[in-house]
Amino acid sequence: MTRAERIRALGLLAPAYLWLTVAVFLPLSAMAFFSLLTEVPFGEREWSFTIANYTEVFGNPVYATLLWKSLKLGFWVTFWCLVLGFPCAWILARMLKGRSREVLFLLVILPFWSNALVRIFSWAIVLRGNGVLDRAVNAVLPWDVNINLMFSEPAIIIGLVHSYLPYVILTTYLSLQAIDETLIEAARSLGARWPRILWRLVLPLALPGLIAGAVLVFVPVVGSFMEPRLLGGRFGTTYGTLIEDQFVAVFNWPLGAALSFILLAVVLVILAAASPALRKAAT
């Protein structure tokens, strides 16, 4: 690289690095600093350094219980996103053309355009007893059923899957579209049936998209707090709501920051454990 090229590269990279510094590095460092304090250093509060916030988290089984619960929630939401997202991406990428594809795309992206709270409250209207779902099912079925999914674990999963499904569909769509049609034709001409083509050809080739989508879903879901709180009722206490409480209700920022960093560490460990698969998929 010549000097001029290097300067140009620097100029092009500068906005991105500046943004990373301001939006990621600085707040994260501030939180790392807070997590080691006894008190939030606002106003005239006395504060000193401590690791008590971290020992508190490891000493109290409540935090571990909730972390496990949130990880399980992340797993199930990711699972359902993949199961529902893959066929949808397949239809988008391989079966639809022109106007109908655009319409379906719009429907997939629509959740992104609406406010998250509005989405959740509309789910509340649908899921509650005597709500939209309950009435619709009862209008069709000849016998009476009572469907009240509101304030339950399925309600949390439904709300979260709806919010995060577009990520999986979009990433999978991209990798499915990149599959060369002639590969599938070759497989068929050699006598492979659909299940075999799907399992041996399409799935492996779509894997990078599926994994990218899974990571995009899993990480935010483990830390989610709004959907569990609003849809989960008494089941809605998660690791995310615990962190939210520390910041909003109890005003214990140091403990909240420590909880966030432990979550970050756990998520990084999980991603690191999955990285061989990730690397294999990328090649």
Place this chain on the structure above:
Amino acid sequence: MKTILTPAALALMTPMALADEIRVLNWQGYGTDLDWAIAAFTEATGHTVVHEYFTSEQEMLTKLRTNPGAYDVVLINSAFTPQAQAEGLITPIDPMKVPNLADVDPALVANQDLNPGGALYGVPWTWGLTSFAVNTGDFPEAPTSLSVFWDPAFKGRVSIRDDALEAVQFAALATGQNINDITDMDAVKAKLTELMPQIATFWGAETDWNQNMAAGQFAVATYWSGSAARSISEGLPVAFVVPEEGAIGWLDGLSIPASSTKQDAAHAFIDWMIDPDFYVKWEAEGAPATSNTAAAAALPEESFNRKVLGDPAVVARVQFMRPVADETREAYLALWQELKAGQ
């Protein structure tokens, strides 16, 4: 001028002649700073009123400590009156200068926290409750006991607020304990553990309480008296209940700083603040319950503050909240988190 005149001479003078400017320290928009009320007070006594506001009890105490002589009347929640008295910030009330005190509920005047050291340091002004409300669709007849929360018939349609202190005190009431001195925490824990499967969700704010009640999701839920009055006036089909087990109460008193130089005017203002004429007008604009039995009796018959809270028998069942130590608060929070995490 005041140093020359004796109190007797002061009393004999016409109102205009001893016109003072009194400074009142209160939450903003909390009764004392109503324009029409101050105008009426100035017209009757000649004293003018200036307000200063605080946004937390700690700020109020700090202002009293650091600005001696700056305030003449201060609103203090009864949980903080003993601390203000112990620090020498406030002076005893002279009942002779507050004629309306005769109509104030004796149970409130005798409140332990308003009488630190055996003298009345705060005139009971307003109070309110954390109790519960029921959906009148499910309860044609309002229940009289907290036990409805544990009634299997309402499984999944019960709610309490997501607040550790409130939850623990609520369970203390249900187990027949003193909310300010809970001796049997095991009973509280057992009672709350038993309550959890009954609960649909924890409510956080008035709006979600109202939504869930309106949608029929809640049949019975804890609630604040002031919020219940608002919900009822908005037409929600709910009834507020003060059960036989009692309810959690808060009580606000009006006190006079020890450093005030306008004690007579301050007493006159406090007297006006508990006057039925003032309260009836304020109540129409949405006031909490009054301490003055005569004022409650002067309200329209269907008014919430008369019908539900105006009965001295209700006041007698209320356990007023006392200060809670930080360690106690943390212990309650740990219990509450453990219970919620176990769901």
